[in-house]
Amino acid sequence: MQAGGDSGSSRRPAAPSRSWIVRLAHALNLLCLVVLFMSGLQIFNAHPALYWGEASDLDAPLAAIEATWTETGDQVATATLFGHAVETTGLLGWTWRKGELDPAAFPAWLTIPNRQDLATGRVWHFAFAWLLVANGLAYLLHLLARRRWARDFRAPGAYDPAQRAAYLAVVFLALPAMVATGLCTSPAILVIAPWLADLFGGRQSARTLHFLLAWSLAAFTLVHGLLALRSPGRLGAMIFGRGGGAR
Numbered sequence: 001m002q003a004g005g006d007s008g009s010s011r012r013p014a015a016p017s018r019s020w021i022v023r024l025a026h027a028l029n030l031l032c033l034v035v036l037f038m039s040g041l042q043i044f045n046a047h048p049a050l051y052w053g054e055a056s057d058l059d060a061p062l063a064a065i066e067a068t069w070t071e072t073g074d075q076v077a078t079a080t081l082f083g084h085a086v087e088t089t090g091l092l093g094w095t096w097r098k099g100e101l102d103p104a105a106f107p108a109w110l111t112i113p114n115r116q117d118l119a120t121g122r123v124w125h126f127a128f129a130w131l132l133v134a135n136g137l138a139y140l141l142h143l144l145a146r147r148r149w150a151r152d153f154r155a156p157g158a159y160d161p162a163q164r165a166a167y168l169a170v171v172f173l174a175l176p177a178m179v180a181t182g183l184c185t186s187p188a189i190l191v192i193a194p195w196l197a198d199l200f201g202g203r204q205s206a207r208t209l210h211f212l213l214a215w216s217l218a219a220f221t222l223v224h225g226l227l228a229l230r231s232p233g234r235l236g237a238m239i240f241g242r243g244g245g246a247r
Contacts, residue, residue: 025139032132033221035124038112040214041105042121048105050211054202062208067093067103075101129182136175170220174213181210 049064077093095104108114184206200206
């Protein structure tokens with residue numbers, strides 16, 4: 001028998017822990033993604049249509065959200081995708097501002113700022129885009145320096161194959177493509193590097209891909225958060241540094 005212990009007892013795994021650098025990076029990522037998504041919808045509201053190619057074909061968009069009035073003065077909203085229209089009245093196309101209905105693809109409560117202000121929306125968007133890039137690079141360097149990336153992504157490691165594939169796709173495909181397509185929406189950048197938009201089939205194609213990537217990252221973030229809620233120890237570690245539960 002071992003002194004001072006129960007030979008029949010099982011050893012429970014230690015609660016996970018996260019350094020302040022990892023927690024700060026995750027918090028900044030979440031903040032940036034939320035602000036980017038909401039300010040991006042503000043920018044989209046200024047011209048709620050998507051196209052493919054270099055120029056805008058106003059008569060045949062790939063997708064569009066349009067607010068119109070009927071002959072009797074009723075407000076109607078329509079979303080069009082590849083020429084197929086669906087009425088979205090009450091969901092998309094109109095929003096309440098100061099007690100009145102205004103045309104807007106996405107509701108005011110989902111945009112930054114909540115009034116129609118393209119210039120301010122672009123300021124918010126680009127400021128937090130560069131913050132996200134800087135934070136992501138700093139976090140990646142931290143992982144490489146600590147060799148945590150190799151530990152977490154080896155097999156077996158902290159993540160299963162599906163998680164590894166999703167995280168690698170986001171870090172090395174989705175986020176770089178998000179930055180590149182976002183740069184294509186800036187005329188000043190295209191003056192310096194006109195070839196950048198050509199990589200995506202034209203400026204409007206890049207804008208469309210940017211919009212789709214934004215929703216993909218929003219979905220990934222939401223699923224990632226829901227999965228974290230199913231693991232209180234990991235969630236507690238990410239918030240407080242060390243998870244709760246049995247030790």
